[in-house]
Amino acid sequence: MRAPLTTISTLGLLLAMAQAAPTTTPPKASSFGRIIGGSKVNDRPYPFAVALSVASKGRLGLCGGSLISDRYVLTAAHCLTDRQSGTPISASAVTVGVGSNSVKQASVYRTSEVSVHPDYDHTKLKNDIALLRLEKAVKLNGSTRAVALANSQIKNGDVLLAVGWGKTSNTGRATDDLRQVEITVGPTVDCHAADSDFTSQNGPQLCAAHNEGHDTCQGDSGGPLLYNNGRTYQLAGLTGYGRNPGSTTADCGTNTVVAFYTRPAYYVDWIARTTGITKQRLLGQA
Numbered sequence: 001m002r003a004p005l006t007t008i009s010t011l012g013l014l015l016a017m018a019q020a021a022p023t024t025t026p027p028k029a030s031s032f033g034r035i036i037g038g039s040k041v042n043d044r045p046y047p048f049a050v051a052l053s054v055a056s057k058g059r060l061g062l063c064g065g066s067l068i069s070d071r072y073v074l075t076a077a078h079c080l081t082d083r084q085s086g087t088p089i090s091a092s093a094v095t096v097g098v099g100s101n102s103v104k105q106a107s108v109y110r111t112s113e114v115s116v117h118p119d120y121d122h123t124k125l126k127n128d129i130a131l132l133r134l135e136k137a138v139k140l141n142g143s144t145r146a147v148a149l150a151n152s153q154i155k156n157g158d159v160l161l162a163v164g165w166g167k168t169s170n171t172g173r174a175t176d177d178l179r180q181v182e183i184t185v186g187p188t189v190d191c192h193a194a195d196s197d198f199t200s201q202n203g204p205q206l207c208a209a210h211n212e213g214h215d216t217c218q219g220d221s222g223g224p225l226l227y228n229n230g231r232t233y234q235l236a237g238l239t240g241y242g243r244n245p246g247s248t249t250a251d252c253g254t255n256t257v258v259a260f261y262t263r264p265a266y267y268v269d270w271i272a273r274t275t276g277i278t279k280q281r282l283l284g285q286a
Helices: 010-020 188-194 264-275
Strands: 030-032 049-056 059-067 072-075 094-098 107-116 130-134 159-164 179-184 205-209 224-228 233-243 258-262
Touching (some): 049 072, 094 130, 159 233, 258 264
Antiparallel strands (some): 049 059, 049 094, 059 072, 072 130, 159 179, 205 258, 233 258
């Protein structure tokens, strides 16, 4: 059956099962894509947010993503790669729920192509970014729109907004309804302590520490971290992973967990080459 398929139960079924079947194996003392705290989203303030269901090697997984055009979704590479080898999975294994805050009411689109960043490192989760091409173009309207990439300088102390359908507690289940939570960026010193490669909020990643009770959790991976420029929301980050220095656990929403997000604007050249969308349009300048 060809996409779009409207209001079918497949995505809702995968959502209910997703927390038991991650698509990748996290590194030691890390947790993937991890919304804790926050609130249910009303109306459609984030019409670009989409839910991904991923079926690979008998496993079912849930991730988030963002529409950047009527044909392309931006998400995390670890959502779309084999957990052992880091190689891309088949596009036929991925469906995308579009146009609703409720997974059960979303229109479901099939995908025709998976493009993972060529320098993605699945062992260190570096360059953790990927694109999905939809089999059929989405009709953009009031409830479904594309989002521009945020190219503004992000500073320690800035408050961004994460949205997703992931777990609402470490022992809980994924949610049918989109949720939102504020995340405070930085401080860089604690981010660097958790990952020595991290030096700036304006490099390939954003980082947030000490957001106790406010976090993303399993099932939120690849979903949008948003910057409000005073006029509209822009895509500042993709939910990635959490790391707890000096510990073998990295529970979501604890004071010691440091969360890392891929910064899409850093990869705008690769996104433009892969999609054929101009940089100006991707950055909301066209």
